[in-house]
Amino acid sequence: MLRPQWILMLLLCLAVAGIFAWLGQWQLGRAVDTAPREEGATEQVMPIEDVVEPGSYLTDPLVGQRVVATGAFVPDDFIVVSSRFNDGEQGYWVTGQFRIDAATPTSVAVALGWAETLDEAEAAASALAAEAGETLEVTGRLIPDEGILPSGPGADPFELTRMSPAALLGRWHDVTDLDVYRQFIVSDEPAAGLVTIHSPAPDSGTTVNWLNIFYAAEWVIFAGFAFYLWYRLAKDAWEKEIEDLEEASA
Structure with a gap:
C-alpha cells in the first residue's frame, strides 16, 4: 500500500x-x-403580478400567498373538477378561466367554490356562465398546479380529478397567444350556490x-x-x- x-x-x-x-x-x-417567512406574510394580499409571472414556478416562501387579480371570467370556461375534499367531505369544485386585464392576454385558473353533488356543481357553473363577462376582482390563495393524473381503467377520460391549469388550458376557449399562470387561485368568496373552499394559511416554516x-x-x-x-x-x-x-x- x-x-x-x-x-x-x-x-x-x-x-x-x-x-x-x-x-x-x-x-x-x-x-x-x-428561515421561515415572517408570521402572517402569506395573509397580506398582494397583486398576483407582484408574486409570480405567468408560466413561472412559485417559490416555497410564496406558496399559499393571498393575491388579488382584476379581470373577467370567460363565459364558456367554467369546468367542474371532481374528487375535491372540503373539511373531510368529498365533492366537486367549480373552476373558471379568469382573464386578467393586462397588456397581453393572460389567464389564471380560479377555484370558485365547493359543491357536495355533481348536479349542484353543474348548476352553479351554468349560472356563472350566464353572468360572466363583468370586470371584477378575485381575491384568494395562490396554490401550485397539482399535476395531471392519468385516468384509470374504466374511468371517464374527460373527468378531471386534479386541479391543474395545464389540464384546464386544454379545454379553455380563445387561448391563442395566451399567457397562463402555472398556479391557481382558491377564491376567498364562493360563487352563488357553492360552499367556501377550506384553504388554511400554510405553516410558517421551519429553520x-x-x-x-x-x-x-x-x-x-x-x-x-x-x-x-x-x-x-x-x-x-x-x-x-x-x-x-x-x-x-x-
Whole structure:
C-alpha cells in the first residue's frame, strides 16, 4: 500500500473526498440558513403580478400567498373538477378561466367554490356562465398546479380529478397567444350556490430543511466510499502479490 501508485491513488481519493465534504457542508449550510417567512406574510394580499409571472414556478416562501387579480371570467370556461375534499367531505369544485386585464392576454385558473353533488356543481357553473363577462376582482390563495393524473381503467377520460391549469388550458376557449399562470387561485368568496373552499394559511416554516440535510449525509457517505474504494483496490492487489509469492516459493 506504500507503493507510489497507491500513494497517488490515495491522494486522488483525498481530493475527491474533500470535494464531497465541501458539497456536504454547502448542503448543510443551506439547510441551516433556511428561515421561515415572517408570521402572517402569506395573509397580506398582494397583486398576483407582484408574486409570480405567468408560466413561472412559485417559490416555497410564496406558496399559499393571498393575491388579488382584476379581470373577467370567460363565459364558456367554467369546468367542474371532481374528487375535491372540503373539511373531510368529498365533492366537486367549480373552476373558471379568469382573464386578467393586462397588456397581453393572460389567464389564471380560479377555484370558485365547493359543491357536495355533481348536479349542484353543474348548476352553479351554468349560472356563472350566464353572468360572466363583468370586470371584477378575485381575491384568494395562490396554490401550485397539482399535476395531471392519468385516468384509470374504466374511468371517464374527460373527468378531471386534479386541479391543474395545464389540464384546464386544454379545454379553455380563445387561448391563442395566451399567457397562463402555472398556479391557481382558491377564491376567498364562493360563487352563488357553492360552499367556501377550506384553504388554511400554510405553516410558517421551519429553520431546518430536512431534504438538504439528507443530501449532506449522502455526500458524507460518498466521501467515505472514496476511501473504501482505495482500501479495497490496494488490499486486493496486496493479497494477489502474496498469493503470487506463495505460488512461486512452492
